Amino acid sequence: MRRHKFNTNHLGQAFQSSILPKSFALIPGQKFFVRNEQGKYKIQFYDLNSDKKYEFWRRGSSAGSKIINPNYRTIIQEVEGKVIGSLITSILKHVSDKQVAYRFMDAFSYDYNLRRQLQRGASFKLKVEKKYEEKEFIKYGELLYAEVDINGKNVQRRFVEFPDGGAFVDEEWNQENRPFYAPASYSTFSSLFTYRRRHPIQGYVKPHLGLDYELPEGANIYAVSSGKILRMGRNRAAGNYVVIRHLNGLESYYNHLKSLDSSLKAGDFVAQGQVLGKNGCTGYCTKPHLHFAIKKAGKFVDPIKYVKSYPYHRRSYVKRELALNKE
Ligand SMILES: [Zn+2]
Missing domain, CATH: 3.10.450.350 (Nuclear Transport Factor 2; Chain: A,)
Structure with missing residues (x-):
């Protein structure tokens, strides 16, 4: 912006009310647009993570900013x-x-x-x-x-x-024998279940006995099946966490949540797909994600083999899928 003659005074005004969300980041090589409309000099950045663009402008000695919905x-x-x-x-x-x-x-x-x-x-x-x-x-x-x-x-x-x-x-889905639905809507895994992984903070090799879902902060975290809350609360490593015991005897673990649903407590029953809390980065964590784990007969097992990728229990999605099919 300085290269485009925004001086310190302009910058002060343009950033006075912060319109940029915390998650906003520019990546090297990212395009931005410069427009000069009748003496109003505008710089526009597109947010690659949302459908917004941000405009910073100056005219004479005044400056400001605004959020725009692009017409894609x-x-x-x-x-x-x-x-x-x-x-x-x-x-x-x-x-x-x-x-x-x-x-x-x-x-x-x-x-x-x-x-x-x-x-x-x-x-x-x-x-x-x-x-x-x-x-x-x-x-x-x-x-x-x-x-x-x-x-x-x-x-x-x-x-x-x-x-x-x-x-x-997949049309020829063969996940019906999997007992659980996904605990989150997207399925980007940042870490898989493994007995050998270099720990991201401490550096030494340490098993990773769960599956990390990379999700935006605040994304809903769902119960993978109905069951009873064994424990929930906060501890140093797991941050805000929930543990559920299911009818089939398996236990599911959800760690690092930003917040837990305040209506829930240990001993409560939850339904499949019920919101347990919001994704976050509490406890030992460097980036918002859900650490999800499953315990079977006292041992952690690889969750990826137990979870259906498609949350059929959330009916509104099926509608949208049918709509897509018609096009
Ligand atoms: Zn993890």
Whole structure:
């Protein structure tokens, strides 16, 4: 902004009321737009995580800021390619955004480990939204479709949008034998269940006996099935946590929540899909996420094998899926 002649006085005024959300970040290479309309000099930044843009302006010696809803035009880009090197770099040859490549991995994350299971030359397809304002490409939107050959088998996933997230679904789903529904709406895993992981804070190798869901702060955390709250509260490592015992004898653990639903207490029964609290970063935590774990007969087991990726219990989602089908 200084390069565009916003002086200290302008900056003071422009940032007097902070319009930027805490989560806002500029990434290197991110575009911004400069407009000069009849002496009003404007700089506009697009928020890549939400559908907002932020304007800072100056005119003479005064300055200010405002939030704008961009008028996006969305087109769908279709990509077909082959995996040469890693899947991520293969996707990046067609799509210039790592998030899209990560999202592609997310689409299969409950059933496959694409980092390990893909063969060289495997073909993939995807459809992704691209958002434009006027003639300018601003950002990629949601990954709508993902397809990849895994050991000769063609596997497809379609994105279903929820009011607060979404999931990737498969027509030939075979997750019915999984007892639990997902504890959160999106399914980006930042850490998988493993007996060997370098601890992000302390640095030494330590098992990670749960599954980390990367979620925005404040996202709802749901009970994966009905059951009785064994314990809930706050401790140093887990932060705000809940432990539920289910009818099948399994226990589910939810750690690092920002807040717990104040109407709940130990001993209460909860329904499947009931909100337990909000995602956060309490306890030993560096970035908002849900640490989710399952205990079976006193031992932690890999949750990924117990959880359905698609929350069928939340009926409003099914409607939206049907609507998408018609297009
Ligand atoms: Zn964890």
